[in-house]
Amino acid sequence: MLNYNNIMGSISLTGTTLTLRPNLTFLAMLQNYHAVGIQHSDSCDEDTISQFYRPNLSKPGKKVPDKAIRTIISSYAWLSPDLRPTREQILIKHPAYIDAIPFPQIRSRLIELAQYDPPVYDDDEFWCDVEKDGICCWGSVDLGNGVTPSGGGAPWDSRSWEAQTWFLTKWSFLVGGEEGDLSRNSLWWRQMRGVGQGFG
Numbered sequence: 001m002l003n004y005n006n007i008m009g010s011i012s013l014t015g016t017t018l019t020l021r022p023n024l025t026f027l028a029m030l031q032n033y034h035a036v037g038i039q040h041s042d043s044c045d046e047d048t049i050s051q052f053y054r055p056n057l058s059k060p061g062k063k064v065p066d067k068a069i070r071t072i073i074s075s076y077a078w079l080s081p082d083l084r085p086t087r088e089q090i091l092i093k094h095p096a097y098i099d100a101i102p103f104p105q106i107r108s109r110l111i112e113l114a115q116y117d118p119p120v121y122d123d124d125e126f127w128c129d130v131e132k133d134g135i136c137c138w139g140s141v142d143l144g145n146g147v148t149p150s151g152g153g154a155p156w157d158s159r160s161w162e163a164q165t166w167f168l169t170k171w172s173f174l175v176g177g178e179e180g181d182l183s184r185n186s187l188w189w190r191q192m193r194g195v196g197q198g199f200g
Contacts, residue, residue: 025130028137028155032100035156036083048096052076052085055093064091080156088112102158103181109174121174134167135182138189158182162189 033039037051054072057064069087076084080102088108089099092115101107113120137155154160163186168175175182190196 025133025136028139028160029100031155032083032102033097035079036096036099038096038100045097046095050085050089050094050096050099052089052099053093054090058091058093082158083156102156102161103175105176105180106174106182109176113174121171126171126174129167129170133164134171135161135163137161159185162186 038048052072057068069090072090073084082102082104083099084104085099086104086108088094088111092111094111094114098107098110101110110121110123110126114123137160139154139160158181161182163175163182165186168183168186177183
């Protein structure tokens with residue numbers, strides 16, 4: 001049996017670096033779509049409703065007990081904690097693609113603010129900014145024979161993600177400002193690389 005302490009005791013970390021590359025956002029999101037059970041063909045379809053939504057619980061004026069919500073969330077214990085449904089995902093009808101974002105606070109905010117008429121934010125603009133490298137998932141990217149990239153990061157773990165500073169500023173009201181998980185993660189990644197902003 002391998003002994004972790006013996007192995008680590010024999011490795012010198014002096015001068016050792018870990019090389020990571022930003023995982024292509026699209027590939028990272030595809031992995032999360034798969035993890036939460038969204039078919040690739042439905043990944044961008046606004047008419048594909050989240051599997052987490054429970055219409056029988058979301059009646060106007062009806063108070064849903066926290067215990068009922070906790071029971072539903074616990075039924076998804078097999079999912080990464082960052083991808084498990086929030087109260088808003090369970091009670092408010094929303095497109096399934098939101099479920100692939102590994103930040104519960106952001107998912108809930110997107111769902112809540114989309115309920116306003118007119119909506120508080122432009123959904124298409126938000127996703128366009130995500131795809132324009134507004135955020136990235138850090139991990140290894142193996143291009144194989146130079147043909148098919150495959151993400152090797154952990155996109156289901158919010159700690160793997162970093163956002164560009166312009167994205168955090170523009171979408172501050174959605175991502176929780178400076179105290180939000182995405183902002184804190186992004187700061188950590190920038191400090192690790194010794195850069196002020198961006199993915200450089």
